[in-house]
Amino acid sequence: MPPDLSVLTALPPQRREPLEVVSAWDLTIPYQQFRAQHLVPPTLVTLLPERPATRRVYVVVNQKGGAGKTTTAMELAAVWVSMGYTVRVIDSDHQASLSGWLQPLYPEDVAPKDRRELTDVFYGRCSLDEATYYTRYQNLYVVPSTEELALVDLDPRVGKDTALRRAIAASQAPIDIDIIDAPPALGKLSINGLTAADHALVPLKVGELDVRGLGKLHATIRAVQEETNPGLVVRxxxxxxxxxxxxxxxxxxxxxxxxxxxAVFTIRESVKASAAPKNFEPVRLYEPAGTTAADYDQAGRLLLQPKEITA
Ligand SMILES: Nc1ncnc2c1ncn2[C@@H]1O[C@H](COP(=O)(O)OP(=O)(O)OP(=O)(O)O)[C@@H](O)[C@H]1O
Ligand SMILES: [Mg+2]
Structure with a gap:
């Protein structure tokens, strides 16, 4: 069954003016542009790709700044939308890079002070669905954040390890895939993301790799697996x-x-990739023939099969 958008009742009303929505088809890269550069171990190829039967939650995590977390979250979201999934990205970083990149479409009749964001969810002021906004991309939704999210890290009253997991579990919106963009710290927000997720995705920038940092992330993931989320898999x-x-x-x-x-994927460098956020477009649309878009496209397709649509 295609997703029934009428179920999105908890979402803010669509803007009254007709939107210039980019269709999922526009996010599709022609197959010929694939270039095999990924280092997928042969043992894993037999396991991939899969098609999730229920809603799937991914967290993109690494405490190192500038590792490519936000880019990975954005590009996988774009690939999976183009494959038929309805995707929501949850900006769990008070730098709000992903929110700035995706530009939530706030209803015009809601004053800026009444707009919701992830901080409101942590403080119990609204549900996750009430903080979920349309973007200009069909089937791609965003839960934005602002610098206020930094309060969650400081305030002992909020953000217990399972807070985000409970918020996602209570969500009624017909989302197939939630992708959490974690901040560059192994604090409360990253732990919440790891606790909420089924699968963790770890981006690393090779040139600036801090091997000790990698060990710390490894230990945190193992601790979350032991304490709050035994089902977590580093995918x-x-x-x-x-x-x-x-x-x-x-x-x-x-x-x-x-x-x-x-699986270990290599995402080649592309000079233009870093300009895509300023243009408010995924790299996939900004430079569709570029190496970065092609490599994320292939990675996304190796991780998941296209959604089965039975009309
Ligand atoms: N494949 C790539 N080629 C070129 N530039 C890239 C690539 N991937 C990411 N970048 C650039 O590297 C910078 C850091 O990437 P990004 O913001 O995704 O990292 P991050 O881990 O989310 O950072 P932070 O820790 O600050 O949240 C950005 O300017 C981004 O455009
Ligand atoms: Mg980021």
């Missing part, structure tokens, strides 16, 4: 802004040893 690592080198190969091996259950 994939993304070596972002990739350039082929002996060191990069060693990093890929190290990641593979740390996360034997994960």
């Amino acid at each position: 994939a690592a993304f070596l972002t802004a990739w350039k082929r080198s002996e060191y990069a190969r060693e990093v890929a091996e190290r990641v593979r040893a740390d996360y034997p259950e994960a």
